[in-house]
Amino acid sequence: MAKLLDYQRAAAEEAVHHLTTPKAFFLGDEPLLVLPTGAGKTEVAIEVATRLGNEGGKVCFLADRRSELDNFQKRTDMRGRGCDAEMVHVMETSPRVHDYDVFIIDEAHELRAAMLRRLNGAGKRFLGMTATPFRRGLQNHYGPIISGPTTNDMVRAGRLIRPRVVEENWYGDYRTTFDSLSLLGSALAFVPPR
Helix, strand or coil: CCCCHHCCCCHHHHHHHHHHHHCCCCCCCEEEEEECCCCHHHHHHHHHHHHHHHCCCEEEEECCCCCHHHHHHHHHHHHHCCCCEEHHHHCCHHHHHHHHEECCCCHHHHHHHHHHHHHCCCCCCEEEECCCCCCCCCHHHHEEEEEEECHHHHHCCCCCCCCCEEEEECCCEEEEEEEEEECCEEEEEECCCC
16 A cells, blocks of 8 residues: 655645535535655545545546556555546446536547536536646636645656756757656657747
């Protein structure tokens, strides 16, 4: 069983509190978990799913990528904390949405407005998770923000390594930027020329 760090435990407790408080039934009422990449959002999600499941709630983890679902399912199964996991696009039209009480939505910044309106209309609770909450419209669907340490806080604490940016010319038209972020390895992003 994974031992949660203090900020992860506090985030899980706050999420459970919001998700078990009676819902006002309007958009913008659901919690959004904001933690940097590598800070353990999945660990918080597993803890929230476990606590809600222990209280009799039926929880479903939603993601856009099969790898995220497989990772979540493997980690919950290893701990004997079974929780359903589905692709977001499958649940958008599935009648199974009514089988669950709470949804945990990975990569909430990808904003699936129709899905969130559907969940809200069905009276379902949901917790969004993101490392990048800078998306227009998120404020229309999520209310309380649950946050923990920043990337800089985690670097100072020795939990993440300091990001390093390397720029080089590529075919003379674009610059490529490689960010070395703790657990992710190298990421490639294209930006317009100067």
